[in-house]
Amino acid sequence: MNTITTDASASRECIDVNGRHYRRPQRTTVVICFDGCDPAYIEAATQTGVTPALDAMRRNGHFALADAAMPTFTNPNNVSIVCGAPPSVHGVAGNFYLDRATGETVMMLDAALMRAPTILAGLADIGSPVAVVTAKDKLRKALAFGLDGIAFSAECAKGTTDDEHGIDDAASFVGLPKPDQYSPELSLFVLDAGIRLIEAGRAEVLYLSLSDYVQHKHAPEAPEALAFMAAVDARVARLLELGAVVGITADHGMTDMARPDGAPRVTYLGDVLDAAFGEGATRVICPITDPFVRHHGALGGFVRVHLLKDGLSRQAVHDLLAAQPGVALALTGEEAAARFEMPEDREADFVVVGAEGFALGARAVDHDITQLAGERLRSHGSLSEQRVPFLLSHPLLEAEAGHRLRNFDIFDFVLNRVG
Amino acid sequence: MNTITTDASASRECIDVNGRHYRRPQRTTVVICFDGCDPAYIEAATQTGVTPALDAMRRNGHFALADAAMPTFTNPNNVSIVCGAPPSVHGVAGNFYLDRATGETVMMLDAALMRAPTILAGLADIGSPVAVVTAKDKLRKALAFGLDGIAFSAECAKGTTDDEHGIDDAASFVGLPKPDQYSPELSLFVLDAGIRLIEAGRAEVLYLSLSDYVQHKHAPEAPEALAFMAAVDARVARLLELGAVVGITADHGMTDMARPDGAPRVTYLGDVLDAAFGEGATRVICPITDPFVRHHGALGGFVRVHLLKDGLSRQAVHDLLAAQPGVALALTGEEAAARFEMPEDREADFVVVGAEGFALGARAVDHDITQLAGERLRSHGSLSEQRVPFLLSHPLLEAEAGHRLRNFDIFDFVLNRVG
Known part of the structure; x- marks a missing residue:
């Protein structure tokens, strides 16, 4: 009878956030919220052969369809993903709302509505270096709720401060020209910033949230959409090359809402x-x-x-x-x-x-x-845009239990369920 | 629409050990392995009215019967409890075994057979002050496997060192005479030591493992057994008074294995x-x-x-x-x-x-x-001694899911499932 060495992975630090637990990662781990990435964009790109890295993830890792949170808008879903919980738990159910107490309409520009902590803040609290990069600055403040780490937006990367953003002048750090806020480059800047942060050893857990500018403007088969998918794919390839565990999901899909003559329906x-x-x-x-x-x-x-x-x-x-x-x-x-x-x-x-x-x-x-x-x-918000891709770079340790998969399960999968 | 304050308990540090997660406690938490405490001892004591603290736990907290690990012996079950896992995971399935490689019989006196980490070591790693007190010293080394904390036995409390036991001369610290190793006092010393450690602010998570000396010698209704139950109860009362979350289970039950004439069967x-x-x-x-x-x-x-x-x-x-x-x-x-x-x-x-x-x-x-x-x-080891008490000082947050309750679920319950 021989003594067998203890499996070190049998004991791992973790956090319990909103009733779910997440293991502290031992590898660089990246979650991408691919804004507006209806599954049709993945399919069209794969058919055209322009996304070899995404194809490799499907082949070597795991691909499924998940349900986004309702309503299928950007803020509720980004917050759901970083909280690992639906809006009933975290409180954010729209980008814009009527404050019934004051009668005023309010644009959600910060974390004031959030009433649940994030997985990102929890991981940072136990010592994981965390970075959040968003396309738009309004989302940055919500996603950085309680976070002791790096958080900046492509929109306002210039002149960030260590005090507020966890990094001084992120724009210089990334070293790329400021993208126009109405452009595909806004999302690519987010991915490039993530890559730079990993290369510089500044982050081990990253949440990269893109913009759906392209998907609002272009159908999945459009050359502009395919070009964007290829550009995203090149960044994903680099993340995989860096050895990261990558999880990709979306905040919502996208539907054509125009009549045959082109007028909005x-x-x-x-x-x-x-x-x-x-x-x-x-x-x-x-x-x-x-x-x-x-x-x-x-x-x-x-x-x-x-x-x-x-x-x-x-x-x-x-x-x-x-x-x-x-x-x-x-x-x-x-x-x-x-x-x-x-x-x-x-x-x-x-x-x-x-x-x-x-x-x-x-x-x-x-x-x-x-x-x-x-x-x-082309827009979203209803049940028709609830199905989103759920793509992992690594295979599942165990087969799925058959429960309803949600986009906000993605941190559970990248941290707890892939090998 | 008002901002509601985030529930601080919605994010808690935890550890993942052997595939299960445990939240870092925010209150003093004590698990007692009540060696040889067949449910019949609890019943007899309750009927006789000598255990008001245990009765209060049943009334205000939670009481159930759980299954011990097989074989129903001390080492496999103590190790199962601190690992939160059965012997197939941690490797300890007896007190004594034949080493097939050498042909020698071996008494398990340390952690050499253990191939899984303990919950106790994991909690200590994330900063919880942990203390283990056992009746017998042989068990101490196994339960202290990988532990950066306090661990000593009633048997060898004298002359412990900070280096090996996490405390200098535990006997002086506890301040009680050394109990005879064949006596009820051995177990009471363990409980008193736990109380002293809490009073001195030396531990927030405690595992107190008793001896089954009394149960081997006396049936549940015997005056000696009832006196022992009353003495244990007084210590439990003090633990509750100190505000601790207390969980009590046993490593095995106890069965009379004698013929009517008194000869062993x-x-x-x-x-x-x-x-x-x-x-x-x-x-x-x-x-x-x-x-x-x-x-x-x-x-x-x-x-x-x-x-x-x-x-x-x-x-x-x-x-x-x-x-x-x-x-x-x-x-x-x-x-x-x-x-x-x-x-x-x-x-x-x-x-x-x-x-x-x-x-x-x-x-x-x-x-x-x-x-x-x-x-x-009176002895144990078979399926007949597998049913053991599972007693919690605090009520369950959610009703049990109806799965088979094991004695080695007790850390999951005291850390994750009581309010």
Whole structure:
């Protein structure tokens, strides 16, 4: 009977965040939130042969489809991914909301709404060097919630400070020209920054969050989309070459919401409600609204409806909403919160989910569709954009248990479940 | 919409040990391995009203029956509890074994057989002050495997060193007279030492492992047993008073293995095998054997059989073993390892499990039953002693999922599952 050496991996430091546990990584670990990367973009790129690194991940690692959090917007899903939990836990269910206490609409620009800690902050607390790089700066503050590490955006990389961002002048560190905020280069800068951070030994856990500028503008088969996929793929290849465990998922998919003639297929629920109940009786909030409306004119497949006037018949409002073309579901806030794991205490009176290929708007006057510059409206927000890719560089240690896979499971997989 | 303060408990440091995770405790946490505490001792004490603190734990916390690891001996179960895993994972399946490489029998006196890390060592690694106090010194070395903390035994508390035991002269620190190793006081010293360590702020996680001296000698209703239960209870009361989360389980139960006339009910398998196959053809190993044989004469309900001579018919040996009175199960080593989660690479040719109320021995000459000093044989080792108490001072956060509860789940419960 011989003594067998203890398996060192049998004991590992970990963190318990929002009821799930995550092992401290022993290899560089990168999660990419590939903004707007509908599975169709991966398929088109693979068919065309422009993404050899992604193909290698599928072949040597693991590929599946996962469900994004609802609504299928950027902020709720990025926050879900870094918290490993749905919006009901962390509190962020939109980019833009009506503060019912003040009656003001508010753009989410920081972490004020977050009520759950992040996996990233937890890993940093036990000594893992963590870095977050986002395309847009508004997301940076939320994702860096509680984080003692590096966090900056491609948008505002210039002049960052060690004090606030964990790194002085990230732009100089990355050494690339500042990308235009409406460009594919914004996302590529994020990936290049991640690569630089690893090469310089500055980070072992990285969360890289891209922009969906390209996907809003171009269908999966479009040359511009394929070129973007190839450019992303080259960065992924470098991450793999550096020995990183890489996990890629998306915040939401993307759907064409235009008619055959190219005009956006929109139901303006604000106008419908105003006609029936009078101006000012209700307020339609489009939570896709963000400071970068040029992508989509603030039009997506999910809106919230607040009743502002006393004495309105909730049933009448509900029935009117449910009867509109392009409406897949009209739910009370309570129903929607329960069904989609959203924070009930922050829900509107009604939640309306669009049918596939339809956008829902407030009043026509609220949306400047000239910003689409004649391009077809491509957007997201509804259940139709919930399926997203879930791609891992390394094979699973154990077969999946058959539960519903979520995009916000990705840190669990890269930290706990790959070999 | 108001910002709600983040729940600090939503992010906690933890460790991942042998595939399970354990949160770093925020309160003093004590696990007591109540050696030989068959559930009948708890029941008898409760009926008699001598254990108010244990009764309060049942009422305010949680009480269940759990299954010990097989074989139901002290070392395999203590090691299972501190590893949170069965012997197949950690490698310790007895107190005493035949080293097949050398042909020598070996008493397990240290951690040489252990091939898995402990929860205690893991917690110490992330900064929790950990203390282990055992009744007997042989167990101390195994339980302190890899531990950067305090570990000493009641047996050898005098003259401990900070270097080896994490504390200088534990006997002086505890301030109690050295107990006799064959006495109830040995266990009480362990509990008193734990209390002193907490009072002095020296430990936040404690594992206190008692001796089954009393249970081997006395039935649950005996005045000596009740007096011992009352004395243990007084120490538990103090632990609760100090605000500790307390979990109590046992390494095994205890069964009367004597005939009505008081003689031990033993089947000496060594003699049976020698008569059939010749002396030296086989070797029966009693893994209960330890340096403290006075309790039980090395007689228990589980033995291993090694075939030493070439050309023996395995089928003939098996059939002979299976046919003996007092034999509940005769299994091949492979079968036994799979069935009882024991390390297959360390198993004997055969494993024999006793029927309820029967002891299994090697040869009569190997067992000095005069050591029982005329008392009824009470012992353990078989499936009949697998049911043990599982008592928690605090209520469960969530109802149990209905899985098979094991004594080695207790750290999971005290660290992760009570409120």
